[in-house]
Amino acid sequence: MNEHGARILIVDDEPQIRKLLKVSLQAHQYAITEAASGEEGLLQASTAPPDLIVLDLGLPDLSGMEVLARLREWSGVPIIVLTAKDREEDKIAALDGGADDYVTKPFGMGELVARIRVALRHVAKSPNEPILQFDELTIDLAQRIVELRGERVKLTPTEYDLLKLLASHAGKVVTQRQLLQQVWGAQTTESDSHYLRVYIGHLRKKLEEDSTQPKFIVTEPGIGYRFLSRD
Structure with missing residues (x-):
C-alpha cells in the first residue's frame, strides 16, 4: 500500500479534535473521513472501508472498546486508539482487544503521524515475508x-x-x-x-x-x- 493517499477514518465525538486531526493529516496527504459516534464509525467502516482508523475510546453512544470489538469481528484494518492520559488499563485493554497502537490525550501530531506510518507500513508488508x-x-x-x-x-x-x-x-x-x-x-x-x-x-x-x-x-x-x- 502506498502510504500517501491512504484513507483514514477518524471516530471521535469532539469536533475540535476531529478538525485538528483532519487538517493535520490532510497536510500529510492522507484522505480523511469523519464519524462523531461509534455507530456512525461502524457504518462508515463497513460501507467505505478505510486503510486505517483513529478511534477515540470515549464515545457518546457505544464505548470505544465495543466499537473495537465489533470492528475486529470482520475487519483487520489497522486501528490506533486515542486514550485518556495515564489510563494504563485502557491501553492494555485496547491492545488486547485488537488495537494496533495507542496515543494518549493530549497527544502530539508528530507522534500520531509516526504511529500511523508504522501501522500502514506494517499492514502493507506481506505476512509471508520469510x-x-x-x-x-x-x-x-x-x-x-x-x-x-x-x-x-x-x-x-x-x-x-x-x-x-x-x-x-x-x-x-x-x-x-x-x-x-x-x-x-x-x-x-x-x-x-x-x-x-x-x-x-x-x-x-x-x-x-x-x-x-x-x-x-x-x-x-x-x-x-x-x-x-x-x-
Whole structure:
C-alpha cells in the first residue's frame, strides 16, 4: 500500500479534535473521513472501508472498546486508539482487544503521524515475508536463523519465539499477556510476567550493544514491549 493517499477514518465525538486531526493529516496527504459516534464509525467502516482508523475510546453512544470489538469481528484494518492520559488499563485493554497502537490525550501530531506510518507500513508488508531485516539484525523465519552484523546468534527455542513475535509486530506494543499466552501458552497469566522479564533480559544481552539502553526491544512500562521498527 502506498502510504500517501491512504484513507483514514477518524471516530471521535469532539469536533475540535476531529478538525485538528483532519487538517493535520490532510497536510500529510492522507484522505480523511469523519464519524462523531461509534455507530456512525461502524457504518462508515463497513460501507467505505478505510486503510486505517483513529478511534477515540470515549464515545457518546457505544464505548470505544465495543466499537473495537465489533470492528475486529470482520475487519483487520489497522486501528490506533486515542486514550485518556495515564489510563494504563485502557491501553492494555485496547491492545488486547485488537488495537494496533495507542496515543494518549493530549497527544502530539508528530507522534500520531509516526504511529500511523508504522501501522500502514506494517499492514502493507506481506505476512509471508520469510526474512525480517532491522539494521544489522536479520531474522530468517523460514530457517529460524538470527544473525547480528553477519554473525549467527544462538538463541534457545523460547528466546527465538519471543523475538519472532516481537519483530513480526515491529513498531507495535505487544502486551505482557499477549506475549505470555503466545509464547508460553494459554494457561499463563500476568502473574507469570517474571518469565518474560528474564527472557527479555537474555535477548537484550545477546542483541543489544548496551542492554541498559536497548535499541531493538524497548519496555512500555506496565504494559508490555515494543520492537522498534527501523524501516
